[in-house]
Amino acid sequence: MPVTEYGIVVNLDTCIGCRACQVACKVWNGLKAEETSFNPQGYTNPPDLTPNTWMIMQFLEGVEDGEPFWLFKKHQCLHCSEAPCAKACPVNAIEVHPEGAVVIRSDRCIGCRYCIEACPYNVPRYDPKTNKVYKCTLCIDRIQNGLQPACVEACPTDALEFGPWRELVEKYRAAGYEVYGDHVNDYVGHTHYLYVTRKYRSLGAKQGKKWYEVLGLPADPRGRLPGVQLGREVGVGLAALAALGAVAHAVYWRAKRMEKRSGSKGG
Amino acid sequence: MAREIRLFSELEIWTHKHVVHFAAALILTGLIISAAKLPSPLDSFFGWLAYALGTPASYLAKALGYSPFEQGYSAYSLGVQVARVIHRLAGVGMAAIGLVWLLGELPRIRKWQIWPEGGLGEAVRNLAAYYLGRRSVRFGKYNLGQKLWILSVFIGFAILFATGMVMWFRSSFSPETVALAHTIHVWAAWLGIAGLIVHVYLAIGIPEHRPMVRAIFRTGTAPEDFVKHHHPLYYEKAAKEAEEA
Ligand code: SF4
Numbered sequence A: 001m002p003v004t005e006y007g008i009v010v011n012l013d014t015c016i017g018c019r020a021c022q023v024a025c026k027v028w029n030g031l032k033a034e035e036t037s038f039n040p041q042g043y044t045n046p047p048d049l050t051p052n053t054w055m056i057m058q059f060l061e062g063v064e065d066g067e068p069f070w071l072f073k074k075h076q077c078l079h080c081s082e083a084p085c086a087k088a089c090p091v092n093a094i095e096v097h098p099e100g101a102v103v104i105r106s107d108r109c110i111g112c113r114y115c116i117e118a119c120p121y122n123v124p125r126y127d128p129k130t131n132k133v134y135k136c137t138l139c140i141d142r143i144q145n146g147l148q149p150a151c152v153e154a155c156p157t158d159a160l161e162f163g164p165w166r167e168l169v170e171k172y173r174a175a176g177y178e179v180y181g182d183h184v185n186d187y188v189g190h191t192h193y194l195y196v197t198r199k200y201r202s203l204g205a206k207q208g209k210k211w212y213e214v215l216g217l218p219a220d221p222r223g224r225l226p227g228v229q230l231g232r233e234v235g236v237g238l239a240a241l242a243a244l245g246a247v248a249h250a251v252y253w254r255a256k257r258m259e260k261r262s263g264s265k266g267g
Numbered sequence B: 001m002a003r004e005i006r007l008f009s010e011l012e013i014w015t016h017k018h019v020v021h022f023a024a025a026l027i028l029t030g031l032i033i034s035a036a037k038l039p040s041p042l043d044s045f046f047g048w049l050a051y052a053l054g055t056p057a058s059y060l061a062k063a064l065g066y067s068p069f070e071q072g073y074s075a076y077s078l079g080v081q082v083a084r085v086i087h088r089l090a091g092v093g094m095a096a097i098g099l100v101w102l103l104g105e106l107p108r109i110r111k112w113q114i115w116p117e118g119g120l121g122e123a124v125r126n127l128a129a130y131y132l133g134r135r136s137v138r139f140g141k142y143n144l145g146q147k148l149w150i151l152s153v154f155i156g157f158a159i160l161f162a163t164g165m166v167m168w169f170r171s172s173f174s175p176e177t178v179a180l181a182h183t184i185h186v187w188a189a190w191l192g193i194a195g196l197i198v199h200v201y202l203a204i205g206i207p208e209h210r211p212m213v214r215a216i217f218r219t220g221t222a223p224e225d226f227v228k229h230h231h232p233l234y235y236e237k238a239a240k241e242a243e244e245a
């Protein structure tokens, strides 16, 4: 039986920024608490992802049409279908599960941080103490045991919805929502975290931006993977060409020598 | 016995020998590190070498009191990790060899003939004539191809060393710098490998050139006839110097 591809919808319109998901993520994954302090930038706390904090609620403030807005954006790995991080990992420590989860296997990670170079959403975090990189797992351990991801289960307003990816996209599109993630670009493919809104659809329009760009989700996200990959592919080709050239020259050189020898015999 | 002409100093022989060792270590470990991302069948071959390094390393870790599991590495990852350590040490070793050579060569620096005698156009024509037309041409100690090769080994290694250092100490640099360094490192490494294939072929693959292999690896000298025929300009210079002395 084919495995169902799942997704998680983050509904910006109904999220109240209570951080229940952030706490549930910590609890389920057994992640240590952070030493936090007052964040002068706003209410986001801890201010960024860390090796021990795999998701945060970002509190985004601004003014649109003279009206202030306060938005809550759940930030974590988006679980890209093309998973450039996995393509960059030299030891295949990042597994891409058919359920949609992109998971780092700690026993394989060597701490090279190539995945960080490749991720266009600035997600994986390096811990120098363990020399490994960490990020959200989409709660693959729960999904494979018939449970919802911990963050989804904890959400009191159903702003997070877990379900088969295609059904979620169709449902929210049909209900008139704007969706980020159902097709992003060829670099990330589609994402298994889907951000949706009706309320904030025109956010940023005055500055010529899309609502998701105001949220920090790029329209055309790109990391540094292609340059490295191309270097390797062209390089292997060049090396093969050099070897072929050597063989061709050896054949030519030999023929020349024979020709010269028979010429000097004849002459 | 035919007279021998000195081509390479003891220092040059020593340097070349160790450059070969360190380059071999760098290339092998570099390929092991990137094995999983290489096209088939290179991936299986170098991937197998990663296991070959990682398995004994995990036994060693166990003997030293760590279990490989506690250490947190699978055999493959441990192999790549070991390769990374060797890669870094070999990079530093190679730089040290280069430094020793440079210091030793400093007194001779005035004698370096970097620009081809007779001009660039002449040097290009000579090179083409030799490799395609099989005509005897008037090369000095190094022909244009050899000069360019030495120069690119220097520049290439400097680039690899600098970008490698950025990758090694990546926390001290911006993500953009690290990613750029990684990209350049991969391109430069593969250009180096392709260049090395040509270099090894020209030295070993062409039977007429083999006296040079003996010279650079062991004696430092080549038979007079060989030098006269392949490097006449250098031969004349050497003969003049011998006369003056
Ligand atoms: S968001 Fe980054 S870490 Fe997550 S799957 Fe995409 S590339 Fe990988």
Ligand code: SF4
Residues within 6 Å of the ligand: A088, A089, A090, A091, A092, A093, A094, A104, A108, A109, A110, A111, A112, A113, A114, A115, A116, A132, A133
């Ligand atoms: S840091 Fe770990 S997960 Fe990331 S690319 Fe390196 S080995 Fe893979």
